[in-house]
Amino acid sequence: xxxxxxxxVRKTPAQPDPEAGxxxxxxxxxxxxxxxxxxxxxxxxxxxxxIVTRPDLYGDSRWVSDNIFAILKLAxxxxxxxxxxxxxxxxxxxxxxxGAIVALAGVWSTTLATQSFGAGGMIFTALTVGVxxxxxxxxxxxxxxxxxxxxxxxxxxxxxxxxxEISNKQTQVSANDTINGIAxxxxxxxPMLVYLLAVVVVTGWVLLNRTTFGRxxxxxxxxxxxxxxxxxxxxxxxxxxxxxxxxxxxxAAIMLTAQANSAQAAMAxxxxxxxxxxxIIGGTLLSGGRGTIVGSLLGVIIxxxxxxxxxxxxxxxxxxxxxxxxxxxxxxxxxxxxxxxxTQLLHRNxxxxxxx
Amino acid sequence: xTQHRRDLSRRRLLLGGAAIGAGTLLTACTSNEAEPTAAQxxxxxxxxxxxxxxxxxxxxxxxxxxxxxxxAAITSNAKAQAAAYSDVELKSVEAGADAATQxxxxxxxxxxxxxxxxxxxxxxxxxxxxGLEAMKAGVPVVNLDRAFPDALAYRTQIKGDNxxxxxxxxxxxxxxxxxxxxxxxxxxxIAGIDALELTQERSAGFRDELAVYGFKVANxxxxxxxxxxxxxxxxxxxxxxxxxxxxxNHDDDQGIGVLAAIKQANRTEFIMVGGxxxxxxxxxxxxxxxxxKATVTYSPSMASSAISLARLIGQNKGMSDLxxxxxxxxxxxxxxxxxxxxxxxxxxxGF
Numbered sequence: 228x229x230x231x232x233x234x235x236v237r238k239t240p241a242q243p244d245p246e247a248g249x250x251x252x253x254x255x256x257x258x259x260x261x262x263x264x265x266x267x268x269x270x271x272x273x274x275x276x277x278i279v280t281r282p283d284l285y286g287d288s289r290w291v292s293d294n295i296f297a298i299l300k301l302a303x304x305x306x307x308x309x310x311x312x313x314x315x316x317x318x319x320x321x322x323x324x325x326g327a328i329v330a331l332a333g334v335w336s337t338t339l340a341t342q343s344f345g346a347g348g349m350i351f352t353a354l355t356v357g358v359x360x361x362x363x364x365x366x367x368x369x370x371x372x373x374x375x376x377x378x379x380x381x382x383x384x385x386x387x388x389x390x391x392e393i394s395n396k397q398t399q400v401s402a403n404d405t406i407n408g409i410a411x412x413x414x415x416x417x418p419m420l421v422y423l424l425a426v427v428v429v430t431g432w433v434l435l436n437r438t439t440f441g442r443x444x445x446x447x448x449x450x451x452x453x454x455x456x457x458x459x460x461x462x463x464x465x466x467x468x469x470x471x472x473x474x475x476x477x478x479a480a481i482m483l484t485a486q487a488n489s490a491q492a493a494m495a496x497x498x499x500x501x502x503x504x505x506x507i508i509g510g511t512l513l514s515g516g517r518g519t520i521v522g523s524l525l526g527v528i529i530x531x532x533x534x535x536x537x538x539x540x541x542x543x544x545x546x547x548x549x550x551x552x553x554x555x556x557x558x559x560x561x562x563x564x565x566x567x568x569x570t571q572l573l574h575r576n577x578x579x580x581x582x583x
Numbered sequence: 584x585t586q587h588r589r590d591l592s593r594r595r596l597l598l599g600g601a602a603i604g605a606g607t608l609l610t611a612c613t614s615n616e617a618e619p620t621a622a623q624x625x626x627x628x629x630x631x632x633x634x635x636x637x638x639x640x641x642x643x644x645x646x647x648x649x650x651x652x653x654x655a656a657i658t659s660n661a662k663a664q665a666a667a668y669s670d671v672e673l674k675s676v677e678a679g680a681d682a683a684t685q686x687x688x689x690x691x692x693x694x695x696x697x698x699x700x701x702x703x704x705x706x707x708x709x710x711x712x713x714g715l716e717a718m719k720a721g722v723p724v725v726n727l728d729r730a731f732p733d734a735l736a737y738r739t740q741i742k743g744d745n746x747x748x749x750x751x752x753x754x755x756x757x758x759x760x761x762x763x764x765x766x767x768x769x770x771x772x773i774a775g776i777d778a779l780e781l782t783q784e785r786s787a788g789f790r791d792e793l794a795v796y797g798f799k800v801a802n803x804x805x806x807x808x809x810x811x812x813x814x815x816x817x818x819x820x821x822x823x824x825x826x827x828x829x830x831x832n833h834d835d836d837q838g839i840g841v842l843a844a845i846k847q848a849n850r851t852e853f854i855m856v857g858g859x860x861x862x863x864x865x866x867x868x869x870x871x872x873x874x875x876k877a878t879v880t881y882s883p884s885m886a887s888s889a890i891s892l893a894r895l896i897g898q899n900k901g902m903s904d905l906x907x908x909x910x911x912x913x914x915x916x917x918x919x920x921x922x923x924x925x926x927x928x929x930x931x932x933g934f
Binding site for chain 2: 284287290293294297300301391395396397398400407410411483486487488489490491493494495496534535538539540541543544545
């Protein structure tokens, strides 16, 4: 059946020794570049729609630069979450708890006791809680052998519950000017939140494309058994991927707290789905083994641009969500079509190799 | 020990201390929560007459899980009011996050046969059948805030005036614009969850009242009643409207984020009206150092009133100031406008 062949073929890229060389995944690069160019095309189209529908606003160059940063600020929190999610998905997993991690880390860092430690204490708490929850996810999945979907779903419920308990079901107002200032501070005319997003994206890109950790992630997600035979500690690596996602959740919590000057148990609602959607339209394969950070970032920026486009045209949030849903479907359809043709090509090449 | 090592160990100690500090939060009450103010409940011995201890009444209480300051205040006010009466026993059940869970919780509550049930349903339509069932079983139901469509499903209904909130906000903005001589103002609106009827009612009231002045809403964004979504939608709305004269935000909790977005965008050219009457909002109005100039009330003190009414129903008493022998069927609160001038009077009602 097509399904089983697709799975078998999909595993192909990970089968070579992941430690030995990178040509096979670099070979996949041109496909990523094509895809990213496609996403850039979508982005340009959205901007053109913006220009056509609101020429009055786009006619003002100061407004345009303000708007670019408004879109990037909107993308920043979810972008950070998406970087972590991209690693987890490439590694063959899924993290449904990231939104809840953001809420728990945010709420915990804004409670009065934690606020009394100052900005440092708040940041430390948010990051510790993020990594801690991520490690628990990783432990349950790697060593408890729970399916990632179930483990992180359970964590989603539990972490939101704990966040509600800690916050006493109230909005926790952040009185810390340093934390709140992150959202309004600019350096050389560029908002601090955009720098933070850039740092996380660049670090993620280097980690995925230029380190053993990244190669192992691709290998573990592509074919865990082959990765194990190649000497990778798959369980430990998987655990680290969830810790990384949790860390991103912690960073996002600080950013979101700074933006909203507060945190509450219901914050970052459905961020996990936004992050998964952005990663998927960015070309990350939901079954693992393939994906790019740049693609995910473009996915997030596309979603932020749609939100912005709908806002400047006074269109409803519901309609905006329908359009987002449509884009996800189209992106996955395109991905399947492209991937099919790519794998067919690989398949044909393999056949040629075996016959000669 | 070298200086470097000393620094390291000191750093570890500090980090460890911070971790322990964070850990203690689980056991200690350290959240930024304000307890219900005395004004949100009425002491049992105040005024004599109806408040004098009488027949013992068991009141069952159910409200949706609080994920929001207003809802949290509803539950804490109900509990505080019940505690103020020596003749009331409150049986409170967590209603969870959806109508099905609340229905299950209420079934358990009904089986314990309380004298009266005070109920804030997730959605009045979804729990109408329960109201009918309880009333049929001889347990009077006091509907709190979210009306049942069927008049037989409740003994008494006490609710806020969502349409009136919109009207009050619209009127304040209309008057202010008139006073400033702005003839064609640009008005923005940050609503709550659009799927809720109450949000639609608030927006309808706002629209209708603005129309009286010949004004209309230039851009309306729906958020989710949380500070982070309020910030997100407000930031986008401010982009859409580079010049703004007035803004109505439906909810003060959400307003924390809306105000943060306004501050981050460095915008001061307009006036803002809030909604619900949170303490922080009233204080900000009083301080008069932000764009927030007024808020329209939707007070969670209605939960305290609901418990008082339930007690009177349970004791078969009326409301002593009225000529009626029994508690009336329906009470709708008015939505008042809090401004700098009257803020001090309302501060005690802030939640």
